[in-house]
Amino acid sequence: MALEQEQEIYQAIKQAIIEQKMRPNMQLVEEVLAESFGVSRTPVRNVVRRLAAEKLVTIIPYKGAFVSCPTIDEAKQVxxxxxxxxxAVVRxxxxxxxDEQYQLLHQLIRDEHDAQHHGNIFAAIRITGDFHLRLAEASGNEYYSRYLEELISLSYVIxxxxxxxKTKCCDDHQLILEAIRSGQxxxxxxLMNDHLLEIEQALKFEEQYERPSSLSDIFPHHVRMTSLS
Structure with a gap:
């Protein structure tokens, strides 16, 4: 039960970061999160540590935990x-x-286009990350997918x-997949190098962003975990 609670809290917070509800530098106050999810501070603390291990959260001694805020130089390094x-993955x-791997990747591309068509930018971003991770898994090298998962998580924050x-229709994934399929x-x-370079070049490297909402607004009391309702 405790592990299930932690997993639900982890998924909720990570999703809030991906959907940009929790902005860079926003503090994760354990007491507020525990109250919002209707749990003790222990599972929240464990989740924060897990997110810190994934570099999505930065823990500053004597200050607390904050959504990571990569500098411009760190973003470029990512x-x-x-x-x-x-x-190396596509090679x-x-x-x-x-065939099964191809069909899975092709379905993700269709899902991505559908999300873009409906203007759902956050779903499109999440599916894009899934495409890159599934491609890494298809390489058969677990270290590629392990390290890439952390880099993609940081990309969400960046x-x-x-x-x-805003949404942008992108055919790069289809072109990459077909080049792989045909052995080119x-x-x-x-294509992969150009695709990632284009994403980086589209970023506006100005260290300014909106003031974040409060944690209680993001995780209101009435939106408790289904297992606790």
């Missing part, structure tokens, strides 16, 4: 590392991409801080 890993996946809040290794690598 995308530089993503280009290194993900070009590996070009060697062996099964986009929340420096990105524009160099083409797939170049």
């Amino acid at each position: 995308f530089e590392m993503r280009r290194v890993i993900e070009t 590996k996946v070009c060697e062996h991409l099964g 986009i929340a801080l420096y990105g524009e809040q 290794t160099e083409q797939a690598e170049q």
Whole structure:
């Protein structure tokens, strides 16, 4: 039961960060979160530590935990590392991409386009991250997907801080997937590199953002975990 509580709290907070409800530098006050979720501070503390391990949250001694706020230089380093890993990923996946893996990736692209068509930017961003992670998993190298998951989580925060809040139709994923499917290794690598570079170049590196809402607004008392209702 305790583990289920922690998982639900973790998912709720991570989703709030991805959906940009919790903005960079926003403090995660344990007492407020515990009250909002109707639990003790122990599971909240465990969740905060887990999010800190994923770099989504930064714990500052004697001050508390805050949604991570990558600097411009850190943001550029994240995308530089993503280009290194993900070009290696597509090179590996070009060697062996099964039909089932192809169909899964193709469905994610359809879901992404559907979210974009309906103007659901946050769902599109989440599905985009899923596409890149599933592609890494298809490489068969667990270290690619392990490190990439952290980088993608940081990308969510970076986009929340420096990105524009609008949808954009993108066919890059389809082009990358088809290049992989047809065994065009160099083409797939170049497409992935260009895709990630374009995302980085679209960011507005100005360290200004909206004042965040309060935690009680994001996680109101009446929206408790279903297992506690």
